[in-house]
Amino acid sequence: MAKTKKQPEVPAIGAISKTLTGISGLDEITLGGLPAGRPTLICGEAGSGKTLFSIEFIVKGALDYNEPGIFMAFEEKAEELKTNVASLGFDLDKLEREKKIRIDYVHIDRAEIEETGEYDLEGLFIRLGYAIDSIGAKRVVLDTIENLFSGLKNEGILRAEIRRLFQFLKSKGVTAVITGERGENSLTRQGLEEYVSDCVILLDHRIINQISTRRLRIVKYRGSVHGTNEYPFLIDDEGISVLPVTSLELNKDVSSQSISSGVPALDKMLGNAGFYKGSSILTSGTAGTGKTSIAASFANATCLRKERCLFFAFEESPKQIIRNMRSIGMDLQKHVDKGNLEFYASRPTLFGLEMHLVAIHKAIRKFKPDVVILDPITNLITIGSVSEVKTMLVRLIDFLQTEQITVMFTALTLNNIVNEQTDEGVSSLVDAWLLIRDIENNGERNRGLYIMKSRGMKHSNQIREFIITDKGLDLVDVFLTEEGVLTGSAREARLLLEQTGEIIHEQAISRKDRELSRKRKVLESKIDSLRSEYESAEEELNKVYVEEALKKQIMGDTLSKITDLRRGTLSMQEKSTSKKGKK
Amino acid sequence: MGKLYELRLYVAGRTSKSIVALENLKKICEEHLKGKYSIEVIDLLEKPQLAEGDQILAIPTLVKKVPEPVRKIIGDLSNVEKVLVGLDIRPRITD
Numbered sequence: 115m116a117k118t119k120k121q122p123e124v125p126a127i128g129a130i131s132k133t134l135t136g137i138s139g140l141d142e143i144t145l146g147g148l149p150a151g152r153p154t155l156i157c158g159e160a161g162s163g164k165t166l167f168s169i170e171f172i173v174k175g176a177l178d179y180n181e182p183g184i185f186m187a188f189e190e191k192a193e194e195l196k197t198n199v200a201s202l203g204f205d206l207d208k209l210e211r212e213k214k215i216r217i218d219y220v221h222i223d224r225a226e227i228e229e230t231g232e233y234d235l236e237g238l239f240i241r242l243g244y245a246i247d248s249i250g251a252k253r254v255v256l257d258t259i260e261n262l263f264s265g266l267k268n269e270g271i272l273r274a275e276i277r278r279l280f281q282f283l284k285s286k287g288v289t290a291v292i293t294g295e296r297g298e299n300s301l302t303r304q305g306l307e308e309y310v311s312d313c314v315i316l317l318d319h320r321i322i323n324q325i326s327t328r329r330l331r332i333v334k335y336r337g338s339v340h341g342t343n344e345y346p347f348l349i350d351d352e353g354i355s356v357l358p359v360t361s362l363e364l365n366k367d368v369s370s371q372s373i374s375s376g377v378p379a380l381d382k383m384l385g386n387a388g389f390y391k392g393s394s395i396l397t398s399g400t401a402g403t404g405k406t407s408i409a410a411s412f413a414n415a416t417c418l419r420k421e422r423c424l425f426f427a428f429e430e431s432p433k434q435i436i437r438n439m440r441s442i443g444m445d446l447q448k449h450v451d452k453g454n455l456e457f458y459a460s461r462p463t464l465f466g467l468e469m470h471l472v473a474i475h476k477a478i479r480k481f482k483p484d485v486v487i488l489d490p491i492t493n494l495i496t497i498g499s500v501s502e503v504k505t506m507l508v509r510l511i512d513f514l515q516t517e518q519i520t521v522m523f524t525a526l527t528l529n530n531i532v533n534e535q536t537d538e539g540v541s542s543l544v545d546a547w548l549l550i551r552d553i554e555n556n557g558e559r560n561r562g563l564y565i566m567k568s569r570g571m572k573h574s575n576q577i578r579e580f581i582i583t584d585k586g587l588d589l590v591d592v593f594l595t596e597e598g599v600l601t602g603s604a605r606e607a608r609l610l611l612e613q614t615g616e617i618i619h620e621q622a623i624s625r626k627d628r629e630l631s632r633k634r635k636v637l638e639s640k641i642d643s644l645r646s647e648y649e650s651a652e653e654e655l656n657k658v659y660v661e662e663a664l665k666k667q668i669m670g671d672t673l674s675k676i677t678d679l680r681r682g683t684l685s686m687q688e689k690s691t692s693k694k695g696k697k
Numbered sequence: 698m699g700k701l702y703e704l705r706l707y708v709a710g711r712t713s714k715s716i717v718a719l720e721n722l723k724k725i726c727e728e729h730l731k732g733k734y735s736i737e738v739i740d741l742l743e744k745p746q747l748a749e750g751d752q753i754l755a756i757p758t759l760v761k762k763v764p765e766p767v768r769k770i771i772g773d774l775s776n777v778e779k780v781l782v783g784l785d786i787r788p789r790i791t792d
Binding site: 218221222231236238244266 | 771
C-alpha cells in the first residue's frame with residue numbers, strides 16, 4: 115500500500131460533498147448523489163440490476179459530468195458487458211476510445227491458481243491504480259468484488275486486503291461503487307457492508323402475485339439526510355429510472371386559470387368555466403356510463419386548444435378508443451397525427467403498480483403534456499390493494515400538480531364495498547369529482563351526471579341527464595315532477611305532453627277570439643236594425659209635424675178667406691169653429 | 698524432458714514476500730528443472746500496465762506460460778509440493 119502512488123486528498127469537513135450519479139431519480143433521493151471520493155456499496159440479489167446500476171453510474175459520469183470512470187468487472191467479460199448495455203444505447207467502445215471510460219475485466223479461475231504461502235492483492239491495487247491514473251478517473255466500479263472469494267482460498271488475507279482496498283480507493287479520491295450479492299441474513303454474502311461504512315444502497319426485485327417490482331432503498335448514508343423509503347425503479351431501454359416519492363408537502367403553485375372540459379354544458383355546470391388548470395378530476399360511474407367518452411372529450415378539447423394531452427389507456431387499445439370516439443363525432447386520430455395527443459396503452463398486469471407509476475412518470479416527463487388522462491384507475495386495483503393504489507395516486511397527483519398538469523382519472527364504480535372505498539379514497543385527493551349514475555326508470559336506463567365536488571368553484575348542484583349523440587356529448591336538464599326525476603323517453607314524453615298542451619291551449623284561445631268577433635257582428639247588425647227602426651219612427655214623427663204645419667197654413671189661408679168673405683158677419687165665424695171641432 | 702519452462706514472477710517492489718518467493722522459486726527450479734527454465738521477474742511498480750495482461754491480482758504471482766496450460770501460483774512459494782503441482786511437475790491430487 116505504502117508503495118502505491120498516493121494522491122493527496124483533502125477530506126471534506128462538515129457537510130459531505132456529493133457526486134451526481136446522473137441516474138434519473140437517484141440524485142433526488144440522495145439529495146445530491148453518492149458521497150464524493152468514498153465507496154458506496156450497492157447490494158441486491160442476482161438480477162436486481164446491480165451491474166446496470168453501476169455501469170450507468172460510469173457512463174453518465176463520463177457523458178454528463180466529464181468524470182472518467184473505471185469499470186472493473188469480476189463477473190462479466192468486457193465484451194459481454196458491452197453487448198449487454200448496447201441495448202441501452204451505451205456505446206462503451208466509443209467511450210473507451212475517447213478515454214472516458216475503461217473497462218477492466220478481472221479473471222479469476224480457481225482451477226489455474228495454486229496458493230502457497232503469504233501473498234497480498236497488491237497486483238489488483240496496482241492495476242486499479244494504473245487504470246485510474248491512465249485516464250484520470252473520478253469514478254470506479256468494482257462489480258462484484260465478492261467474486262474474489264470464489265477465486266482465492268485464503269479468506270483472512272482477502273478480508274484484510276478488501277479493507278485495504280477501500281482505504282486505497284478513498285486515498286485515490288475516487289467515488290467508487292462496489293456491488294455485492296445479497297446474503298442470507300446480511301446485506302452481502304461476504305459482509306462487505308462492514309467495510310463500506312459511508313453509503314449502502316439495497317436493490318430488490320420482488321415478485322408479488324406474479325408481478326415483478328424493482329425497489330431501491332438507501333440502507334445508510336453516513337453524514338447525509340436521505341430518503342428512507344423503498345423507491346420503485348424501472349429498467350427499460352433508457353436505463354434506470356428511480357421514482358422519488360416527491361415531498362408530500364402541500365405548497366404547490368396553483369392556477370386560477372380554467373380550461374374547458376370539452377362539453378359546453380358541463381362547463382356551464384362548473385361555474386361557466388370548466389376545470390382549473392393543474393387540478394385533478396375524477397370521473398366515476400358504473401359500467402357503460404360514458405366515462406371514457408368524457409375523458410376523450412376532455413382530451414379532444416385540449417388538443418383543439420393546441421395543447422398536449424397524454425392518454426393512459428389501461429383498458430382499451432388506442433385504436434379502439436379512436437374508433438369509438440369517432441362514432442360520437444370526435445376525431446382523435448387527427449390530434450395523434452399532429453402530435454398533440456399521445457396514447458400510452460398498457461395492460462395493468464404488465465408490471466407492478468410502482469413500475470406503472472415510474473413508467474407514467476417517465477412518459478409524462480418525456481411528452482410534457484398539459485393534460486393527462488388515466489382511464490381507468492380502477493383497473494390498477496387488479497394488481498394492487500386499494501391502499502397501494504391510493505398511495506400511488508397520491509404520488510402521481512402530487513407530481514402532476516407540481517408540474518401544473520391537469521389530470522383526469524376515470525374510475526369504475528361497482529356495487530361492491532371494495533370499490534366504493536376506492537372512490538372515497540381517491541375522492542379526497544381530487545379537486546373535482548364528476549359522478550355519472552344510471553337512472554333506471556320505466557324499463558330503460560339513462561345516465562345522470564352530477565358534480566360531487568369541485569373545489570374553489572361555484573358549481574351546479576343539479577343532476578343533468580348525460581346524453582351521448584353522434585355529434586358529441588351533451589347535458590340536458592332533467593324534469594322534476596311529482597313522480598320524481600324524469601329522464602330519457604319519459605322526459606321526451608313529458609316534453610311532448612307539454613307541447614301538446616300548449617297547442618290545445620292556443621286553439622282554445624283562438625276559438626274564443628272567433629266567438630267574440632261573431633258576437634260583435636251580431637251586435638253590430640242589431641245596432642243597424644235599431645237604427646233603421648229609429649229612422650222610420652223619426653220619419654213618422656216628421657210627417658205629423660209637416661201635416662200639422664200644412665194644416666195650420668191651410669187653416670190660416672181659409673180663415674183669411676172667410677174674413678174677406680164675411681166682413682164682420684157672425685154666422686161665418688161659427689162655421690169655421692164647427693169645422694175645426696170635427697177634425 | 699526437452700520442455701522449456703518459461704516462468705514469470707510478478708512482484709511489486711522488493712518486499713520481503715517477493716524476495717522470499719524469488720529465492721524459493723530459484724531453489725525449486727534448480728532442484729527440479731535444472732537447465733530447462735527461464736525466470737523473468739516483473740516489477741509491477743515499474744510496469745503497472747503488465748498486470749492486466751496476465752490477470753495479476755495477488756502479489757507475488759508466479760505464472761507458467763509455457764508449457765501449456767497456463768498456471769498461476771500465488772504466494773511466497775514456501776510449499777514446495779504445491780509449487781511442483783502448480784507447475785505440473787507433480788500430478789495433481791484431486792481433493
